[in-house]
Amino acid sequence: MIKMKYREAVRAGLREALKSDPRVFLMGEDVGRYGGTYACSHGLLEEFGPERVRDTPLSESTFVGAGIGAALGGMRPIVEVMTVNFSLLALDQIVNNAATIRHMSGGQFSVPLIVRMATGAGRQVAAQHSHSLEGWYAHIPGIKVVPPATPADAKGMLLSALREPDPVFIFEHAMLYPMEGEIEDNAGPVDISTAAVRRPGTDVTLITFGGSLWKALEAADQLAASGIEAEVIDLRVLRPLDTPTILASVGKTHRAVVVDEAWRTGSFAAEISARIMEGAFYDLDAPVARVCSAEVPIPYPKHLEDAALPQAASIVKTVQEMLHG
Amino acid sequence: MAEFVMPSLGADMEAGTLVAWLKKPGEAVKKGDIIAEVETDKGIIEIESFMTGLLEKTLVEPMTKVPVGTALAIIREEGKPSAEPKSALPVSGAPPQPAVAPVSPTPPAPVTEPGRLRVSPSAKQLAAELGVDLILVKGTGPGGGISRADVEAAAAQARGERRGARIASAAGSAADRLLRMRQAIAAAMARSKREIPHYYVSTTIDMGKALSWLTEENLKRPMKDRLLYGVLLLKAVALALREVPELNALWKGNQVVRSDAIHVGVAISLRSGGLVAPALHDTDRQSLDDLMRNFRDLVTRARAGGLRSSELSDPTITVTSLGEQGVESVYAVIYPPQVAIVGFGKVVERPWVVDKQVVPRSVLTATLSADHRVSDGHRGGLFLAAVDRLLQEPERL
Numbered sequence: 106m107i108k109m110k111y112r113e114a115v116r117a118g119l120r121e122a123l124k125s126d127p128r129v130f131l132m133g134e135d136v137g138r139y140g141g142t143y144a145c146s147h148g149l150l151e152e153f154g155p156e157r158v159r160d161t162p163l164s165e166s167t168f169v170g171a172g173i174g175a176a177l178g179g180m181r182p183i184v185e186v187m188t189v190n191f192s193l194l195a196l197d198q199i200v201n202n203a204a205t206i207r208h209m210s211g212g213q214f215s216v217p218l219i220v221r222m223a224t225g226a227g228r229q230v231a232a233q234h235s236h237s238l239e240g241w242y243a244h245i246p247g248i249k250v251v252p253p254a255t256p257a258d259a260k261g262m263l264l265s266a267l268r269e270p271d272p273v274f275i276f277e278h279a280m281l282y283p284m285e286g287e288i289e290d291n292a293g294p295v296d297i298s299t300a301a302v303r304r305p306g307t308d309v310t311l312i313t314f315g316g317s318l319w320k321a322l323e324a325a326d327q328l329a330a331s332g333i334e335a336e337v338i339d340l341r342v343l344r345p346l347d348t349p350t351i352l353a354s355v356g357k358t359h360r361a362v363v364v365d366e367a368w369r370t371g372s373f374a375a376e377i378s379a380r381i382m383e384g385a386f387y388d389l390d391a392p393v394a395r396v397c398s399a400e401v402p403i404p405y406p407k408h409l410e411d412a413a414l415p416q417a418a419s420i421v422k423t424v425q426e427m428l429h430g
Numbered sequence: 431m432a433e434f435v436m437p438s439l440g441a442d443m444e445a446g447t448l449v450a451w452l453k454k455p456g457e458a459v460k461k462g463d464i465i466a467e468v469e470t471d472k473g474i475i476e477i478e479s480f481m482t483g484l485l486e487k488t489l490v491e492p493m494t495k496v497p498v499g500t501a502l503a504i505i506r507e508e509g510k511p512s513a514e515p516k517s518a519l520p521v522s523g524a525p526p527q528p529a530v531a532p533v534s535p536t537p538p539a540p541v542t543e544p545g546r547l548r549v550s551p552s553a554k555q556l557a558a559e560l561g562v563d564l565i566l567v568k569g570t571g572p573g574g575g576i577s578r579a580d581v582e583a584a585a586a587q588a589r590g591e592r593r594g595a596r597i598a599s600a601a602g603s604a605a606d607r608l609l610r611m612r613q614a615i616a617a618a619m620a621r622s623k624r625e626i627p628h629y630y631v632s633t634t635i636d637m638g639k640a641l642s643w644l645t646e647e648n649l650k651r652p653m654k655d656r657l658l659y660g661v662l663l664l665k666a667v668a669l670a671l672r673e674v675p676e677l678n679a680l681w682k683g684n685q686v687v688r689s690d691a692i693h694v695g696v697a698i699s700l701r702s703g704g705l706v707a708p709a710l711h712d713t714d715r716q717s718l719d720d721l722m723r724n725f726r727d728l729v730t731r732a733r734a735g736g737l738r739s740s741e742l743s744d745p746t747i748t749v750t751s752l753g754e755q756g757v758e759s760v761y762a763v764i765y766p767p768q769v770a771i772v773g774f775g776k777v778v779e780r781p782w783v784v785d786k787q788v789v790p791r792s793v794l795t796a797t798l799s800a801d802h803r804v805s806d807g808h809r810g811g812l813f814l815a816a817v818d819r820l821l822q823e824p825e826r827l
Contacts, residue, residue: 359552359578390550390578391571427572 107290112282114256114292115145115221118263119183123153126181126267130157132168133185142187143223143282169195169220173203176218181267186222189238189276203272204247218272219263224252225278225316225366226414232402235410237366239276239315240373243343250343251297252276252315256286258341261295268294278316278366300347302354306336309424310354312377313364314340317415321364324420333428343373351377352384359390362423364415369397391427396420432481433501439470439742440618440765444561446470447495448502455487459505464738466502471614472706473607473735475742483507495589497561548575560585611704622766626681630761631810632797635818637777641792643824659777660751661721663796663817665827667749667772668692668714670816676805677770677798677813678746686769686804695745695765696725698732706732707748707765708741718827753777759795769801770810772817 109117122129131137131146137160140147150158161168165186172184186192192199199220207215226235243250249269253259259277266273303318304325311321318339325335336354340347355361361381365374374395381393399413436446449467453459464476465485486504490496547564549557553576557564564576567584571577622628640662648656671678671692679688693709700706708728710721731737747769750762753776760773775795782791796817798810820827 359550387551387555390552391575392573429570 106287108285109256109288110282111256111259111277111284111286112143112145114260114286114288115263115277115282116147116149117292118260119146119149120152121260121264122181122183122267123149123157128179128181129183129267130159130175130180131183131185132159132161132172134161134163134168134187136160136185141185143277143279145221145277145282146185165191165194166198170198170202172218172220173198173206173216176216176272177206177214181217181219183219183221183263186220188234188279189222189224190233190236192220192222192238199242199248199272199274200245204245207271208247215270216272217267217270219266219275220272221263221275221277223279223282224276225280226398226403226410227280227316229405229407229410231405235403237315237398239274239343240365240367240376242274242276243346243373243376245344247271248344249273249297250276251341252278252343254278254281254315254318254339254341255288256284257288257292258295260288260292262297262341265294265297269297273297276315280316281319284319297342298345298347300338300340300342300350302336302350303339304335304337306334306358308334308358309336309360309362309427310351310358311335311337311362311364311420311424312340312351312354313337314343315366317364317366320415320417321420323417324424327417327421328424331425333424335424340377346376346380348380348384351380352388355381355385356388359388360427361389362394362396362420362427364396364420366398366415368400369395370400372397394423394427396423431486431504431506432483434465434479434503434505436468436496436498436500436502437477437739437743438498439468439472439475439739440614443470443498443614445495445497446475448490448492449474450492451488451503452476453485455485455503457485459483459485468739470742471607471610472737472742475737475739477739479505481505481507497559497585497589499559548573550575550577553578553581557581557584562588608703611700615704618765619763622763626764626766626769627802628764628799629802629807629810630797630799631807631814632759632761632795633814633818634780634793634795635821636782637792637794637821640821640824641777655719655722657718657722660774661718661725662821662824662827663751663774664694664696664710664713664721664725664749665716665718666817666820667747668694669820669827670813671747672714673816674805674809674813676809677800679769679804680746680767681769681801681804682767689746691744691746693744693746695748695768696728697748697750697762698729700733706737706742707745707750708732708737709745711740711744747771749774751775753794759797761797762799764799764801769804771799773797773799 135142136146137150137158169184172182175182203216203218224239225237239252251262253262313321321337325337328335336358338354363374363377365372374397378393396415396419401413404410404413446468449469451466453465459465459479461479461482463479465479466477468475468477484506486506488503490502548569549564556578562581562584567576567580569576570580644659675688678692679686691712692714693711694713695707695709697705697707710724748765748771750760751774752760756776758775760775762771762773764771777792777794779790780793781788796814798814800810
């Protein structure tokens, strides 16, 4: 095992992808000369040249569309979109083309496209750069949606995505890039179909993913000090969602709190709540609770931004209210 | 490995007191072996093992009262390895809000219908398993709802109270026992009349052939082996059930479950008051002599207090005879979850028309009370006709 930052793990995954498959190329805003907005592709232009590490104009619709075309033509494009907020410009390409072409061509064509983008708040970059819209993407059939929460998943999910015949959307929480974690020396592809229990517990299940995983784990540590053992589930894959892991845990703990940095209304947290209601109603000992972001554009000032987001403290408070009435 | 649980010895039984272990941990047990004694409202009952294996460990100490379904011991099957048991912010339509929200918005308090208990789904199931009445449970969960912990606390308290009550009446005076049996009968019969739509059909049966055949048969037997006409009735009922199997069934959940085996329960009044109705297993397959012997044994044990668990839990229909008391017809109340009960009156001499001649005949009135959810009068009538027909050929019973 070695220590590696999340962004280094992404970079290691990109390098391995470029080395191992000549069809792979990177494309996006500032991925080349600048080395990537979050420095994920730093040094790759020098190593692999401008044919395979391509800076694009500021037009998400154009370069995501180009990625779809390249994938249809037999390439393995890895497209970086700077933030999920900007990806909305490419929604037509994603929803109407990437996700539908296999279906609409009767299986004659597939789109083996990887789109990576940063998501989430916490860096004081204000409302147009801070939202968590991965739940919107998880609504769409025809694509896979993964939000890696650890360096090992950041690298491994990218490599696994290369083996998928259909589009895979990777959501990297921007607060995770500088985070350091343990990873195998030669870490390779990982399973991208199941959730993981990151901390076993008996009293309540915290269900979360991506950047919120670490807040949930911190909350679980605090709860343990007061004698409450929380089980923490990292969903790892939002579509297709691993429901059995959720239901098995709720069957054991009888309580569930969903932690999701998106807004509560119409959120992915709502989807998880509904699945629990459908599959584990008779196991529940308390209503499912959600810890989500305040329903406001994510604020710029630090104290307001902190107040708007799920935090370990708000997770702890929610669990305590659930257990002690 | 299986859990050996406190059996339900009737719909009215909620809990039982483990009186003694008759097998020790480590001892081999065979299916049908009596391994424990349990005191219920019906007296001390011997509990049989339902499987063959090794009594691995006992989980409940003697003189402990536990709810039905509680694991009493672990029995390991032969050849199996040992194992342990194991804010909402306003949604659209609300006026615009300043962009400051509470850190942890709470969802709006749900509206609970007046009179409806706030209880978690899981707690509700647990309460059913432990026999806890939710009306009496104080909720301390979210929003004052009843949680699993609340149900567990209530069950523990109830156990404590029952144990206290037991200790208080350690001798268990006869009056107490009678009172408890009366309460158990009250619960079962009230439930029966509340839930079961009874219908009644009755017929008068000519017992002439049966009685004269019986007299002849008894002449061949020593006094102690003589047959009573009651066993003819039991056997006739059992055989008639083969023809109308919907009466030989139990009402479980919200549906009827027919029983392949025919275990006729026999109502036996106890000298101290009250009654029990233990089963004569596989009544339809027993010879009249076996039935007579087993019936005598059952009556003796019922009155002395030595019934077995399976005898109380297995009946699939009940027969009650009040002829000895001079009763002519019996309109009996079904014992849930059974779906039928047959009542027999006394044999009386009546003027009877045979071939347009009035002759004296010994007749008896048979009445079927049956659950109309399960069968209709038409089938009930066919059943009584079958009983009548079978009693006209006593030599074939």
